[in-house]
Amino acid sequence: MNVSEQILVNYQNVITEMGEAVRSAGRPQDSVRLVGVSKYVDAPTTQCLVDAGCRDLGENRPQVLWQKAESLVVPQDFQWHMIGHLQTNKVRRLLKHSPLIHSVDSERLLLAIEDESKLQSRTTDVLLEVNISGDEAKTGLPPDEVRRLATLQKWDAIRIRGLMAMAGWGTEADEAGKQFAEVAKLRDDLQSDLGLELPELSMGMSGDYPEAIAAGATLVRIGSALFEGVPRLAKH
Ligand SMILES: *Cc1c(COP(=O)(O)O)cnc(C)c1O
Numbered sequence: 240m241n242v243s244e245q246i247l248v249n250y251q252n253v254i255t256e257m258g259e260a261v262r263s264a265g266r267p268q269d270s271v272r273l274v275g276v277s278k279y280v281d282a283p284t285t286q287c288l289v290d291a292g293c294r295d296l297g298e299n300r301p302q303v304l305w306q307k308a309e310s311l312v313v314p315q316d317f318q319w320h321m322i323g324h325l326q327t328n329k330v331r332r333l334l335k336h337s338p339l340i341h342s343v344d345s346e347r348l349l350l351a352i353e354d355e356s357k358l359q360s361r362t363t364d365v366l367l368e369v370n371i372s373g374d375e376a377k378t379g380l381p382p383d384e385v386r387r388l389a390t391l392q393k394w395d396a397i398r399i400r401g402l403m404a405m406a407g408w409g410t411e412a413d414e415a416g417k418q419f420a421e422v423a424k425l426r427d428d429l430q431s432d433l434g435l436e437l438p439e440l441s442m443g444m445s446g447d448y449p450e451a452i453a454a455g456a457t458l459v460r461i462g463s464a465l466f467e468g469v470p471r472l473a474k475h
Pocket of ligand 1: 278322323405445446461462463
């Protein structure tokens with residue numbers, strides 16, 4: 240199989256497994272979206288994933304996201320996702336590609352996104368990244384800080400759409416499932432306590448997405464499983 244055939248097979252396998260997880264959770268089939276994490280491969284290989292049918296791509300480095308955004312050929316209903324740490328000085332160029340930003344981890348970053356969105360006359364959708372595992376090596380905000388930021392009602396050009404989380408490093412899938420359930424509980428509490436609408440839960444990666452879907456994920460961020468058997472960039 241060549242690279243594009245391999246990616247098509249991988250993509251279809253992931254879609255099938257997602258469908259099974261959605262069905263066993265008793266959720267509607269269209270309630271979970273696959274964000275293909277393309278950080279492992281170059282732009283031409285990423286194009287194969289788009290051609291296989293993937294409508295959402297995630298990158299963890301803003302420079303790579305905008306370079307790929309400038310070279311890939313994507314359909315109209317395509318959406319970029321920024322899933323890694325974002326520095327404020329990268330916001331301007333990133334926003335040109337209208338990404339959903341999953342990885343908001345400070346008030347300062349929210350302020351930068353607000354200012355730049357106003358300058359560009361756009362509304363930016365973001366998720367707040369929560370560190371649920373309490374793992375110090377992990378990115379994301381403690382639940383109390385997520386609550387504080389969610390409560391700030393001062394945005395004209397930002398919509399906070401939900402939460403993003405990763406299970407702690409080396410966490411077994413069952414334990415990851417418990418952490419995802421805590422993220423969902425935090426989201427439910429924020430909705431009922433603060434009257435917010437937070438429909439999106441970005442959680443689950445190649446090793447734990449069925450557990451994340453069972454816990455209520457609406458966006459799963461999958462990389463390795465889509466690029467099995469495909470040569471990766473050296474740094475990954
Ligand atoms: C790399 C990455 C993923 C994808 O992880 P896989 O285990 O390769 O599926 C998901 N989320 C974030 C934030 C990542 O950096």
